[in-house]
Amino acid sequence: MPKDGGIGASTRRREDVRFLTGNGHYTDDINLRGQAYVHFLRSDVAHGRLRSVDTSAAEAMPGVLRIFTGKDFEAVGGVPCGWQVTDRFGQPMQEPKHPVLAHGKVRHVGDPIAAVVAETREQARDAAEAIELDIEELPAVVDMKAALKDGAPKVHDELTSNLCYDWGFVEENKSAVDEAFAKAAHVTTLELVNNRLIANPMEPRVAVGDYNRSTGDSTLYTTSQNPHVIRLLMGAFVLGIPEHKLRVVAPDVGGGFGSKIFHYAEEAFCTFAAKALNRPVKWTSSRSEAFMSDAHGRDHVTKIELALDKDNNFTAIRTETYANMGAYLSTFAPSVPTWLHGTLMAGNYKTPHIYVNVKAVFTNTVPVDAYRGAGRPEATYQLERVIDKAAHELGVDPIALRRQNFITEFPYATPVAVEYDTGDYHATMDKLEEIADLKGFAARRKESEARGRLRGLGINCYIEACGIAPSNLVGQLGARAGLYESATVRVNATGGLVVMTGSHSHGQGHETSFAQVISEMIGIDADMVEIVHGDTANTPMGMGTYGSRSLAVGGSAMVRATEKIINKAKKIAAHLMEAAEGDIELKDGRFSVAGTDKSVAWGDVTLAAYVPHNYPLADLEPGLEETAFYDPANFTYPAGAYACEVEVDPDTGRVTIERFAAADDFGNVVNPMIVSGQVHGGIGQGIGQALLEACAYDENGQLLTGSYMDYAMPRAADVPFYRVDHSCQTPCTHNPLGVKGCGEAGAIGSPPAVVNAVIDALQSGGHDIAHIDMPLSPSRVWQAMQG
């Protein structure tokens, strides 16, 4: 039984009280004295040449302070991209400038053209309507394959084509893979679409820029998952403000799911305009604006082939993917279809030969970047779908086919450049079979059929790479950043602690779970530990929260800093008790001398550190504050097995999720309640992708799903209660907590389970259907059933 408040306890979250009582402090809750408001006039055409932007009438409108256009930003940098991918031929990707406000051309619906700053939000909006635009509309490219054809309109005139890069991985393996296919006893091929999604955290983005004329310092309050990254990108690459003159604060943030990792033009604008006008400038995105300005996710078109030998062993995988970049390269966009996707194509299986080809394409659409899972859901989906299709073609049980090909020995070096440190895929599959009650499926199917419904069971596995990432490795792969994490632990004189972490919580509950770790290490009450995050002014340089990295990397930094604290505290305790340092033990918040009854309390030692009257001043500095930076040695590899049961109404094609189970291996778990909640949320999003969500453009690049009227978000009635389990634990071997990360698993593991279940249901009804692309809306399913 874990100690209440320690590692392994489902401690109730300390964050909840403020959120439940309306006392959360989100960016839109910030209003500064003298604040003005900005409204962005955005392009309503997907592609066009800006002939003129006439702001004269608008400038005369009430309350208008100034109207900015692209010209005002010609002298500053573009919004930078943080990852440079090298193509198959050794050449760097094509990387166009992403201006803060469009000049010359507009390249997607939503591209900001002008920014009106006024005394009130309404005045800014009214004046924006009075700006006269003259745009020569150009043909737009939306479909990726069409965008690569000779003569296709170019999104960026200065580039050679719309191809950002053509990436092969591992290029040297290609001939061996082709050879394995030539020798295969069976090849299963599947073409599929990983549907374009919009992250849709419930809090829209907000930015408030502030400039202090007396100090010359700029402050940006923003809805970000990583304030230090924003400070570096915006300061160094866009506005030319050194870090010591720029503070970025991300207070309570209402969800991110990747979409709040990136540095956005609106952040740079508000910071720039606050200085130009010497007034705070605030922008609050409407939801409609979010649909055309937040980075979108997924949008891959893939052909995957799986080769098997005569005994149904997987011998090779070959994939060709078109990945949509949108009109500009968002912060981490190039890395998503490459290093976060190609490296995961081995999945949970010992396939000896793998080759992944990815063509990243510019189109006249909103930029596409990481969304919960980022590349790993795309890898998992195609792999787990093609395995199910192979099982069907070969007439074998899909679970047995998977089990036969599981990796069972660790560490395991895949043919796609990563090394899994630990895992037990049979264990999670065994657990899944139990919690999903697979034995009872046949009876449940019979019962459904008696009611005129088709019932299907879908199973899949997943693996992901989390705990991003070893800096030297990602540097070789093109990252323009390190991916360590940081923590400063400050112990106060009376014994309480403040942990200042570079990680950022936007729903994950770090304030609770991080405090549990400290409580366990020192043996003090978790209430004595405060977790501070989200402000570059009081946290060490850190890379923030995404890629399920906070506990694995940020938590590890915190552990390392706390170890330094404990080591120093032991020296002080040894002095106080006149004992040898090596004999000092720390347990339950007391330091004792081994083999004696001598002890001092934690608070005695912390007080001595700050009131050093009886203190080894010749050997030890006073105070008790330590910082650690932790750079992981490897990724972590959470894995698991998921099961979904659906019913399909044969008259309407409507799919309902009847049961959903997830057996995950996250290594060690600090707060099981929070971990389950993360999996629930991921599954909800995965069901959304599989059944409901699609970001759609028409052929002219008009966004058809521009609001919640058109973009189907999962509602409570679209999902069941889930059964989740994380008792299968193979601890990570290379971080001090043995944790792997749990934030993305649900979104990675669930879409193939849902689709496999629907295909199974349809096949059980005698329909010869091999695949339907997501989302499996009633119309798509019904049409497939009509042959």
Place this chain on the structure above:
Amino acid sequence: MPEVTMTVNGKHVKGQIEGRTLLVDFIRENLGLTGTHVGCDTSQCGACVVHVDGKAVKACTMFAAEAEGAEVRTIESMAEPDGTLHPIQAAFREHHGLQCGFCTPGMVMSAAALLAENPTPTEAEIRDYLEGNICRCTGYHNIVKAILAASGQDVSRIAAE
């Protein structure tokens, strides 16, 4: 500018507004009650749900002027003055019915309206009632569980945490 008067959380309030000022903007900007959130502009997400004359209302669907003389209740009034959480708030905390917290005030206000109408709703009734409240974090599992628990029903058999 026209003036509007209403009672919010038991206090008589008034303010200058434009005709187009939404109730939610009056609550947030004029009164500084920032617990009520704005998550969309098409009245779908439910982050702005408040009670107007005892009924759950999306505060973005109503002009402030339309609330003239009304009795409005927001999330800030749900807990006791001494900080004791309302049973629905307590159930959300106990069952981890929130993560980022942004949809939470609207969820709590909707749940309160549901339980006032239907003190012991079934799982299906809860899910249907929440049609107008979108949560992106929780997959709804723990929200539905929390509302069942707040209504005094046994949730021990619902899939474990």
